[in-house]
Amino acid sequence: MYVYNLVDQSLVNQRVQQFRDQVRRRLSGELNEEEFKPLRLMNGLYLQLHAYMLRVAIPYGTLSSKQMRALAHIAVRYDKGYGHFTTRQNLQFNWPKLKETPDILADLADVQMHAFQTSGNCIRNVTADQYAGVAVEEIADPRITAEVVRQWSTLHPEFSFLPRKFKIAVTGSKRDRAAVRVHDIGLIIKINEAGEMGYEVIVGGGLGRTPIVGVTIREFLPQQCLLSYLESILRIYNQIGRRDNIYKARIKIVIHELGAKEFTRRVEKEWKTIRDTAIDLPVGEYERIRAFFAPLPYQSLPKNDAGFSHLKFENQDFSHWVRGNTLPHRQSGYSIANISLKPIGGIPGDASAKQMEVVADLAEKFSFGEIRVAHEQNLVLPHVKQTDLYSIWNTLKEHNLATPNLGLISDIIACPGMDYCSLATARSIPLAQDISNRFSNLRRQNDIGELSVNISGCINACGHHHVGHIGLLGVDRKGEEYYQVTIGGSADENASIGEIIGPAIPYDEVVDAIERVVETYVDLRAKNESFIDAYRRVGKQPFKENLYVTN
Amino acid sequence: MSLIKNNIIIRDSWNHLDDDTPLSAEGKVIVSLKRWQSERKLLMERQEPLGIRLKSAEGAEMISDDLAHFDLIALEFPIFKDGRSYSTARMLRERYHYKGELRAVGEVLRDQLQFMLRCGFDAFEYAGKTIPEEAISAFVEMDKFYQTVGDWGRT
Numbered sequence A: 001m002y003v004y005n006l007v008d009q010s011l012v013n014q015r016v017q018q019f020r021d022q023v024r025r026r027l028s029g030e031l032n033e034e035e036f037k038p039l040r041l042m043n044g045l046y047l048q049l050h051a052y053m054l055r056v057a058i059p060y061g062t063l064s065s066k067q068m069r070a071l072a073h074i075a076v077r078y079d080k081g082y083g084h085f086t087t088r089q090n091l092q093f094n095w096p097k098l099k100e101t102p103d104i105l106a107d108l109a110d111v112q113m114h115a116f117q118t119s120g121n122c123i124r125n126v127t128a129d130q131y132a133g134v135a136v137e138e139i140a141d142p143r144i145t146a147e148v149v150r151q152w153s154t155l156h157p158e159f160s161f162l163p164r165k166f167k168i169a170v171t172g173s174k175r176d177r178a179a180v181r182v183h184d185i186g187l188i189i190k191i192n193e194a195g196e197m198g199y200e201v202i203v204g205g206g207l208g209r210t211p212i213v214g215v216t217i218r219e220f221l222p223q224q225c226l227l228s229y230l231e232s233i234l235r236i237y238n239q240i241g242r243r244d245n246i247y248k249a250r251i252k253i254v255i256h257e258l259g260a261k262e263f264t265r266r267v268e269k270e271w272k273t274i275r276d277t278a279i280d281l282p283v284g285e286y287e288r289i290r291a292f293f294a295p296l297p298y299q300s301l302p303k304n305d306a307g308f309s310h311l312k313f314e315n316q317d318f319s320h321w322v323r324g325n326t327l328p329h330r331q332s333g334y335s336i337a338n339i340s341l342k343p344i345g346g347i348p349g350d351a352s353a354k355q356m357e358v359v360a361d362l363a364e365k366f367s368f369g370e371i372r373v374a375h376e377q378n379l380v381l382p383h384v385k386q387t388d389l390y391s392i393w394n395t396l397k398e399h400n401l402a403t404p405n406l407g408l409i410s411d412i413i414a415c416p417g418m419d420y421c422s423l424a425t426a427r428s429i430p431l432a433q434d435i436s437n438r439f440s441n442l443r444r445q446n447d448i449g450e451l452s453v454n455i456s457g458c459i460n461a462c463g464h465h466h467v468g469h470i471g472l473l474g475v476d477r478k479g480e481e482y483y484q485v486t487i488g489g490s491a492d493e494n495a496s497i498g499e500i501i502g503p504a505i506p507y508d509e510v511v512d513a514i515e516r517v518v519e520t521y522v523d524l525r526a527k528n529e530s531f532i533d534a535y536r537r538v539g540k541q542p543f544k545e546n547l548y549v550t551n
Numbered sequence B: 001m002s003l004i005k006n007n008i009i010i011r012d013s014w015n016h017l018d019d020d021t022p023l024s025a026e027g028k029v030i031v032s033l034k035r036w037q038s039e040r041k042l043l044m045e046r047q048e049p050l051g052i053r054l055k056s057a058e059g060a061e062m063i064s065d066d067l068a069h070f071d072l073i074a075l076e077f078p079i080f081k082d083g084r085s086y087s088t089a090r091m092l093r094e095r096y097h098y099k100g101e102l103r104a105v106g107e108v109l110r111d112q113l114q115f116m117l118r119c120g121f122d123a124f125e126y127a128g129k130t131i132p133e134e135a136i137s138a139f140v141e142m143d144k145f146y147q148t149v150g151d152w153g154r155t
């Protein structure tokens, strides 16, 4: 993991001091709310329905045990004893008090964490594949790039007052788990024929009101040119992005209005004038950062351990969990263990302080002290020995963390919705809980197979409903909560935006409707055909017919 | 409004001239881009220092060939959230190597001062509510940065 040097640490410390002073000036009335707003937003502090909300950055979803314990401590000391992991691999505290937020930030700084740029019209906390460095099919570790981007984008003096928020995601794998095609900028690490590392650069993807899959504006950007190229894109956007209409202010609209070709031409032209200047990092700096992500001191182990196979054979529940929630690791004899934060009927992404501590302890004992946060709102122990899986599973089970539902219908992504968010038009959490309860039977879930249900409480799409295999968007119909159903979305390497199936349906009918959609799939699927593949084969008609049948 | 330059508050010796006010023979004036474009000859004949003021939508390239004529360039922040002038400032300094005074005007508040400084501004028409002496401390709140910007020959 990346470890702060003196520069990183004093930057974070100074920022805490600066924010402490800003809060003081707000409390004394010297700053009014409007003036304070952009300042607090740049430190991750929102004003929600009932209270402030602090969004802590977990850069590219990587956490140490020590950091996780600090989060648990903050949850207890300053909040109501829990936190909420988000679709941007961050953690939200829902009940902090304004005057205590500088203390929270100081506690975070002690463990090399911060809340920089988790909100506001700036470059947001960068995200990456949660299996970085451990996925079998990975080409290169995206964390080095993500850390470079994190540093470059932190308090960037030119790009801190953009037309709108700006999100960057990185993957180094053929399987896209970072949803790079629905970000303002998505970077895919590639190796060219000469064996050099570089990036495919995708721009203008995004969800929200105008969901759109991004376009590739450069097939191969040499690694050492990354920052000058990013600056070129950001500079063009900063200058011509619309500032007259908040709904048309994202970079996707620039590309839509200008055309991808003209946008690319301008970026390339700008880039010609600034590449090979001091903007790009020297090679030595890349290497310095890369060293932090060197392979860990793994043991050399056989591919399959006999004792482990025996335990799976003996214990069906364990074997289900292994099959559902663990994945092979690059290193023989190791696994990637996913921890579901979606217990049946639970709140997606919520973790209690106790659960955070349990995960921190497990990581320390079994996973080189490292934890990942997935954008699906789950946690990951990235490097565990097969032979340790059984005791990990036992501990997880005790703390309601062993639901074997990764990628299944109850592994629901949901935004906070009306329960917390001041922008919401409908609830998300209770709906997620109802759907999860309806499909509580794990055998049934396994039979249905891979199926993502994503729920957003308003058009802002924080619950990524457009890219759920089934998406639900809460809308307001004369004061009643209705939900628009989309089908066929996907956030992976074959990214697609879900299609609206028909008129929105009232809250009380949603779960039945989802069940009919699922049954439609079960009836028409070919052997081993997943929901999304079946949908792509047959189209929306059969789903539509059944969605609205009521008896 | 107070003018901050080189970490102190100074008296402003310049005049913002609006487009309708007739040009007098004397005095340091700052004119709009429009006026510069339409009265260019007249302005060049004057023997006084000249300044130009760009709106946030008016980019550096619009005056990049004329920089030798200006002793001062003022860039507007119509509202502090409009960040276009940060890009303009960097381009003037870093691409076009403009060395004269670069002044931030408009909604220039305390908590943006350091961003402005780093992008190459060296004069600030401070519009915040606090006493400007206090705002000056904003320039030194942070002294560690990740980016190499503002590389325009300041010592």
Ligand code: SF4
Pocket: A415, A416, A417, A418, A421, A422, A423, A424, A425, A456, A457, A458, A459, A460, A461, A462, A463
């Ligand atoms: S999608 Fe809407 S309701 Fe949900 S968190 Fe985002 S803004 Fe709030």
